[in-house]
Amino acid sequence: MVNARISVEHVVVIGASAAGLFAAAAASGAGARVTVLERDETIGTAQPRYGVPQGRHPHVFLHRGLQAAEEFFPGLRDDLMAVGARPFDTAKLAWLGENGWSTRNASSYQVLSTTRPRLEACIAARVAELPWVTIRNPVTATGLTRSARGWSVILSDGSTLDAELVVDASGRTSRFRRWLTELAGDAVRTTEVDAKIGYSTRVYEGDPDLADVPGVVIGPTPEAPRGGLALPVEGGRWMIMVLGMGEHRPPRGNAGFDEFLTQLRDPALAGIAARLNPVGDAMVYRQTSNVRHHYEALPNWPDGLLVAGDALCAFNPVYGQGISVAAAEALALREVLRDGPTTGWSRRLMTRFADLAETPWSICTGQDRRYRSCPDDPTRLEHLSNQWALQLGRLQAHGNLRAARTLSGVYHLMTPTRQLFHPALIAASVAGRFRGYGPLTARPAGLPAA
Numbered sequence: 001m002v003n004a005r006i007s008v009e010h011v012v013v014i015g016a017s018a019a020g021l022f023a024a025a026a027a028s029g030a031g032a033r034v035t036v037l038e039r040d041e042t043i044g045t046a047q048p049r050y051g052v053p054q055g056r057h058p059h060v061f062l063h064r065g066l067q068a069a070e071e072f073f074p075g076l077r078d079d080l081m082a083v084g085a086r087p088f089d090t091a092k093l094a095w096l097g098e099n100g101w102s103t104r105n106a107s108s109y110q111v112l113s114t115t116r117p118r119l120e121a122c123i124a125a126r127v128a129e130l131p132w133v134t135i136r137n138p139v140t141a142t143g144l145t146r147s148a149r150g151w152s153v154i155l156s157d158g159s160t161l162d163a164e165l166v167v168d169a170s171g172r173t174s175r176f177r178r179w180l181t182e183l184a185g186d187a188v189r190t191t192e193v194d195a196k197i198g199y200s201t202r203v204y205e206g207d208p209d210l211a212d213v214p215g216v217v218i219g220p221t222p223e224a225p226r227g228g229l230a231l232p233v234e235g236g237r238w239m240i241m242v243l244g245m246g247e248h249r250p251p252r253g254n255a256g257f258d259e260f261l262t263q264l265r266d267p268a269l270a271g272i273a274a275r276l277n278p279v280g281d282a283m284v285y286r287q288t289s290n291v292r293h294h295y296e297a298l299p300n301w302p303d304g305l306l307v308a309g310d311a312l313c314a315f316n317p318v319y320g321q322g323i324s325v326a327a328a329e330a331l332a333l334r335e336v337l338r339d340g341p342t343t344g345w346s347r348r349l350m351t352r353f354a355d356l357a358e359t360p361w362s363i364c365t366g367q368d369r370r371y372r373s374c375p376d377d378p379t380r381l382e383h384l385s386n387q388w389a390l391q392l393g394r395l396q397a398h399g400n401l402r403a404a405r406t407l408s409g410v411y412h413l414m415t416p417t418r419q420l421f422h423p424a425l426i427a428a429s430v431a432g433r434f435r436g437y438g439p440l441t442a443r444p445a446g447l448p449a450a
């Protein structure tokens, strides 16, 4: 029996941040009419907004995400460059890992560094140009019911909006689980892994004069659970972010921020801050746990409902994966809508979304469980893979270019994790243990001492 195609003419997307905008582009690209609902009054401007509080903190587009975004919006990279995004090769960053400074001799993927609001503004401008897409704001989606068309979203002004497909892209604070339970009685299982990470970020003006170093990352370790980074953004500005786990979280206030900078494993960030002029205050952020809702495990997932982005799976932001995963989910959505969905399509797509989240999820949670502030211990498998990742980090710090390229490829979601176990890396590790690893990479010369 041939499975009949299901027609999807109108799509309602809840949330006009990264995941919602990509989902709108996906549905529009498949020929559907799209209404995006956003509760914030102002969207698509280069200013931080209420609904996206993480927008005050550094955001990078991993290479996989940039590639996916370019598939929706060809030339987006040029748009970002035109508004001042700063491109750099991530291999050239001064990166202090657990075993020392990473080699800067390998070349890797390019990222664009820009403030989050600027990034969102560029994407929103492209979405606004798409045919049949309407962004309605400020309006809050407050509920969901069945309708003759499939689904009906209830809005804060009392009206309803019918659609064949509703995509929840309303982020970490999504109420979709509650709506689903009220509708179908199905309780969704949630996994949370929380290392209690706190961020604090301050924006600066000026040029820290770091020679050929595009930016600096000081990674936290279980023994020294404080870290941070300094990255250039548009408008001749820099963002300096510090983070810490549990009792080591950065305090509120500018004085606390400055003090925290001096407590890191290396004085580079304090030195950079001293060469720049702050604009505005240090801003803290603490909603950083890894949270995953297992919608894919529900036995009776109905057609016409999808959950994407942070509403489905929110990651510890340290690894910068959320936007890239949301973009990859949207590409999968476009493909299915273009092919013509058939019965059971939404459940199959939720399983695909869950698969897309799997690698980033295991990277974040495996690492986070190593910290004392995280109540869960690593599983046996996570412990083994953490040990192996540490060993690869050691090879990288001792100048092994294959280790550097592979770690970078996995981080950018470009290389399958099985490549971490390439025979050449295993051989290099064995050789290192017996014959020594060679000299450690020197601290990059351009970094300030304090």
Ligand SMILES: Cc1cc2nc3c(=O)[nH]c(=O)nc-3n(C[C@H](O)[C@H](O)[C@H](O)COP(=O)(O)OP(=O)(O)OC[C@H]3O[C@@H](n4cnc5c(N)ncnc54)[C@H](O)[C@@H]3O)c2cc1C
Residues within 6 Å of the ligand: 014, 015, 016, 017, 018, 019, 020, 037, 038, 039, 040, 050, 051, 052, 054, 057, 058, 059, 060, 061, 062, 065, 139, 140, 141, 142, 169, 170, 171, 172, 173, 174, 199, 285, 287, 288, 308, 309, 310, 311, 317, 319, 320, 321, 322, 323, 324, 326
């Ligand atoms: C500190 C920090 C740093 C990060 N750094 C990076 C990074 O470097 N790289 C990266 O890729 N990711 C990063 N992330 C993750 C990234 O911000 C998210 O993954 C990304 O924004 C995708 O989120 P989203 O669109 O699913 O949800 P959100 O960005 O949370 O947006 C949800 C949207 O839905 C709207 N909304 C909510 N409820 C309703 C409702 N009922 N009705 C209507 N509208 C509603 C909100 O106003 C908001 O606009 C970081 C996150 C944090 C916290």
